[in-house]
Amino acid sequence: MKQPIYITTVILLLLSSCKKEEVKLYDGGDRVQFSRLNVPNPPAYIDSLDFSFASKGNLESDTLFLPVDVTGRTADRDREFKVAAISEESSAVEGIDFDFGKGIIKAGQFKGIFKLILRKTKDLETIRKKVSFKIVASEDFQPGLAKQLKCKVAFFNFMVKPIDWDTKMLRFFGAYSKTKHRFVLYQLGFPEINFAATAALEDPSRYIFSGVKFANFQLRLRSVLDDLNAGVLKPAANDPFTYPLKDENGLNVIFP
Template identity: 55%
Template sequence: MKKIYIAVVLLSGLLACKKEDVKVYHGGDRVQFARQNAALPYVGSQDFSFAAKGSPESATIAFPVDITGRVASFDRDIRVEIIASETTAAKGVDFDFGKSVVKAGESKGTIELLLKKTSALDKEVKTVTFRIVSSEHFAPGIEKQLKRKVSFFNFMVKPSTWDTRMRTYFGEYSEMKHKFILYHLGIPEINITPSGSSVQDPEKYVYNVTSFIQFQNKLRSLLNDLNSKAITPDPADPFTYPLVYDEDGDDVDDPIAVTFP
């Protein structure tokens, strides 16, 4: 059974203080989901598509958490509960929880969500929503950062900004190209910032023009090398090269080459 593991990357800042003015926290130990970018609001929802991941049977998403309080000399478990009214997926069938822990000596930890690919996901979006609750070691932290929602499926969804803005960097849309982009960038989805804005939001998989130019150059060069056999595909690479698609889907009865501008 193939598996993939996705780490949600946390961009953290350094906390500076004077040695002679160290404050001791007395409010008890609390935990909340971390923010990827301190300049942006916390985002508690995301989409995940198995369709861009090759052929894994499951995927693990690790959500970073921060604590307020002391650093302990032992591992501390974090407790979560499912919000049934906002969940359509079934625990044990469509998903499970993995390790939810802050390790000894650490002020950060992770909550793992294991998603399972079922045949229902070929046509249906499943959703799981959960929140951090009180446990033996932690009380809930910042109210706005206690909840996560994940919608997952096994098909491609064309980004709404592809024809208006993303096409400049990636060219004509096809599901095959979309899958190639996400697989080789290692992200579950991609979109572009609004016109005139350069503020990225990686937690929502929104990137600015500078990043798109970098993606374009990387993907074009990579595809050319793979098509020409200048490099050998990774054993886990799900694509066949030269990379082509059919106008009616991903079949190759009337193949069209996948290209980047």
């Protein structure tokens, strides 16, 4: 009879210890950080993004939506988190080249969205501007994991060929041209598109896709271009292209 009593006592002590540890997790308050994939063995956090206005037609500004996660507890009210520019790492100027939206975690939620508003200025046709920013303390939140607090965005108004176009993307999109690249981004609605590295997981929030998705993109782009070229489909009001679509070298744009 003594042995079961002893085991029960040990279990109670362990449970008591666990409860104390659980309380300690929240001693530092609720925290917020930029997101990464919520899957087993996620890839390393990526803190850099590229954005081009070249695929956006006459759009004079655009908004990037960057997901954030809360570690801690939910609340029965909306809570605000704050982001601040890192001036020494930025070439863009707040209020002229970009603005920050208000960061809100809705009541009862563990996730939220941070809005970065980018403006298209004349000098973006020849240079890349960069804005670096980080999550800082607010009345509701402390910063979360140190390695997921910063983000850097480079934005410009010209096309930059993805480094993996001639290898992994070639079979889906065909030969590269700036016009085709602009058409891809315009039709898919992405600021950029990249192929997931070998064995790496895709991350749609950062426009990194697998080969399966590229096969789907290929079919969609080929179909819509055929319809636009044939006049079966009318271009959208903000469509910046002329059809039949030709590239900057006067060649027909085609998808394999």
